Structures are given as structure tokens and as C-alpha cells.
Amino acid sequence: MSRPPLPPFDAVSAARKVRLAEDGWNSRDPARVALAYSEDSEWRNRSTFLTGRDAIVDFLTGKWQREQDYRLVKGLWAFSGNRIAVRFAYEWHDAEGGWWRSYGNENWEFAEDGTMRRRIASINDVAIAAADRLLLWPRDGRGDRRPDDHPGLEDLGL
Template sequence: MLDTRPPLPPFDAASAAQKVRLAEDGWNSRDPARVALAYTPDGAWRNRDTFLADRDAITEFLAAKWRREQDYRLIKGLWTFTGNRIAVRFAYEWRDADGQWWRSYGNENWEFVESGLMARRIASINDRAIAEADRLFHWDRGETGRRPDDHPGLEELGL
């Protein structure tokens, strides 16, 4: 039996927003195994030009991602929802091994099963080089990486 991952579909505005924030918190932990547990064992992913079909592949993908994308900080925002689907927009900042800072912008479409696990994730992402002085995502990553509640979101930052 699959684990239950509340909030569960069908979503309303509050539960959809909560699901988005929980996903943001998970991704900001940069813990591939923890993040992968939010997906069904046979979860289907498209991330840019990469297609994945199970939790093990998702875990490996995320581990490689966060080795490459250093000082990663992500903000997600609810775009819309219906039934068992949520659309999200996001931006994240990171630096590469050469010290170049980037801001990556994207949209995700999520589909959930009754247990609240994500069965499908479709992500489209674009990267833009930025100067370190142009960074907008400033919070102490601490132990969890969680964005503080008082840190501006995408709308407040004009993103």
C-alpha cells in the first residue's frame, strides 16, 4: 500500500497552496531520498528534456542536480488547481562550479493519486545567468533549507 501524503485530492485553494509549500520545503531540503518519497513508486517525470519513470531514477536525478546546482534556493507559487491536479510556477537561484549565479524559471504540472502522492510531474524550465548582486533569494539555509515565512514570495519579488 502507498503511503499517504496529505493534503489529499480533490484540492481546494487552501490545500493546493499547502501542497505547493510542502513541495517547496522538500526541495529546499536538497535531500533526494526525502523528496522522492512524495512521488508514486512508478512516478512519471519530464524535467526539461529528461524523462524519468520511477522513484529510484528521481532520486538519482535529484542527487546529481544538487551536486551541480550549489547554494540552491527555491520559491514555488500556486498558479491554479482542479480536482487532483495543481499547476505551479517557480524560480530558483543557484551557482555553478565556476561561481556563476543563475536564476531558473519554470512551470510544473502535477497530477496526484488518492493517497496524495504525485504520479506525474511535467516541468518546463529556463535558466538565466545573473550577477551575484542581482540575487533575490536570501535566507539562511540552516538545517532544513526552508524559506522563512516572512521572506518574500514570487509575487512580492516581481517574478
């Protein structure tokens, strides 16, 4: 099963790939998200190293249990051939109700079928007040996609 858009990427297809990834992650559905990765996908997420879809599902299940009311915005940074670099920010709260904004960069490498075979993520967390949240859109229960008219990273100064 292929996962278009397929490499090599141009500006339009790379931007589309980034938005599809954002939409998937905002669903907070680990099994759905894992399908975008090759069966033997390799990850570095902060200091965690993973290999394979089962490990991705386990990792994301724990992540979204800890990171509640998660909302993510991704932005294309650069692309070449089968690689895409992304900036992102996401907001979430912990079990005690403390709000956080997490900033990061990801480097992606894709297989010919459009699945991601390598993901390298560097992420920093900053505590924020609930009143300082910027990633606000209503939850619709159908994937919780960021509306097209909601500002992106550059518009928000992130």
C-alpha cells in the same frame, strides 16, 4: 502511506501542497523528496524523462551536485481535482561560481494517496550577477525552509 493534503484540492489544500513541495526541494535531500512521488511516478524535467523513485533520487542527486546553494520559491498558479499547476523560480551557482536564476512551470497530477504520479516541468535558465540574487535566507541545516516572512514570487516580481 498517504501524503496529505489529499485530492481533490481546494485553494487552501493546493497552496499547502505547493509549500510542502517547496520545503522538500529546499532540503536538497533526494531520498526525502522522492517520497512525495508515487513509486511509478512519471517525470519530464526539461528534456529528461524519468520513471520511478529510484530514477528521481538519481536525477536529484546529480542536480544538487551541479546546482550549488540552491534556493527555491514555488507559487500556486491553478488547481482542479487532483491537478495543480505551479510557477517557480530558483537560484543557484555552478562549480565556476556563476550565478543562475531558473524560472519554470510545473503541472502536477496526484494519486488518491496524495503522492505525485506525474510531474511535467518546463524550465529556463538566466545568468545573473551575485548582487542580483533575490532568494536569500539563512541556511539552518534543518531543511533550509524559506522563512514565512520571506517574499514569494509575486512580491519579488518573479
